[in-house]
Amino acid sequence: MSTPPRPAKPRLVYAQPGDAVEPGHPVTVSRYGPWARVNHWITASSLILLAISGLALFTPALFFLTTLFGGGQNTRALHPWIGVLLFVSFFVFFAQLWRANLPAKVDVVWLSKIKDVVGGHEENLPELGKYNAGQKFIFWGMAALILLLIATGVMIWEQYFSAYFGIPLRRWAVLVHSIAAVLIICIFILHVYAAIWTRGTLRAMTRGTVTGGWAWRHHRKWLRELAGLRRRGPAE
């Protein structure tokens, strides 16, 4: 007597560990686990604090923002440490998400229809995995800029590292640091705005779940895979 062969372990293309669908009205889809969310908010708070303290030192018009940190001396002392925190928390996050953010052919199609994206005409857009090309751009843009910011930031960290880098190099570092900071703030604004404009997104980072309709509208391949996973039983 032979036992029927067990179904092959499904190869997940879009779903990540912890992603799951829960039937109901509406369907609930788990998108981020509690640790990923905690980490996201550590990263987010760090980035906001870094932007405020950095802008205070970037332009005299915003120097008054140093009072939020207890004065210029404290701002100068705290900023780099917050940078270290951001670097660590972001790259923990990075390790969890990079695979799902690898570019795919469908990203080119999506980008070619950027007008429909901005207009909110999802019906004209291709079905997507867990992330769209815009999210991937934000992900990789942040990753590259954070690397650049931590490297140049260490070079201009006067208190501990001034002796290790020559002044001409530190001049480059401070210029690159400020340009990278401007770019990451722009990406940050894009990220926050996209999350607010695309209704139903924020709860992915608060409750950790989105509705089935949201997943259907924005990340249908991901939803289909999770639904299929349910049919076949959970991955081991």
Add this chain to the structure above:
Amino acid sequence: MSGSTDSPRTAVSNPPVQPMASNLGAGDVIRRSATSELPPPTRQLTPVAKLIDVSKCIGCKACQSACIEWNDTHPAIGENVGVYENPHDLTENMFTLMRFTEWVNPATDSLEWLIRKDGCMHCADPGCLKACPAPGAIVQYSNGIVDFIHENCIGCGYCVKGCPFNIPRISKADHRSYKCTLCSDRVAVGQGPACAKACPTQAIVFGTKEDMKKHAEGRIADLKSRGYDQAGLYDPPGVGGTHVMYVLHHADKPQIYAGLPENPSISPLVQSWKGVTKYVGIAAMGFMAVGSLVHGVFGRANRVTREEEEAAERLVDSAGPPPPGPRP
């Protein structure tokens, strides 16, 4: 002398015994770091300058001692590593430093011992002040003195990047930047800098910038008459001229004097960081913020429809319940 209401003319006179009010105040500030709207100065002081005649320096370091004493700094006792410089570099406790160079003149094949008193040059166009992000941490007075106001300093080290002469030093103890003040507190009461006062050979002299240039002319003519045909004044135009000037016997080769820059100016990296990057950067961030706001207010939000929720429900329902646990 008319110095009671204006800049002192010399460093050699002795101070009066009665106390004097400071003659250098907020009304004399012509530039203030990280400050765009500065009230115009109430008067124009006669520009002053310190002239350092390298050819007359005997390397005695009396200037360093006088500087330490007047400014009440406490340089650490160093270690002799076989060079004449002591300490080994400028520090937050040593605002001026004799730098010694042994140079073989290729024209005469003779050894020349070049001694240059290093320290803040008090640029007319100060890179430190341009780079400084802290309002009022660096000021420039109408007499030409560039001064660090330590209580406003945040210790970021931007002045170090701005300076074309590698002068400011950040204290590891109080995280504030220090450099030569041109004895602004002495000048304020009609006295010249302590180093000039102490110099036994008058290699360091002090007075109005005009007088110092004239004095330099005499010195240069003398040096030329003694075979130094490249003798000249170091008052680099790339930083708008300086209020500390050198008479060099080889003015065509300033770099032989322990790396005195030939044509110093504020680095273009610092200029673009404090210039175009700042303006374009703020514009870009502002554009993003305003653009998002406008799109948010006037655009239609991207909402999930009822049909999409139902489609998802159908998809998940058709998937059916998960199979029961492990098979027997």
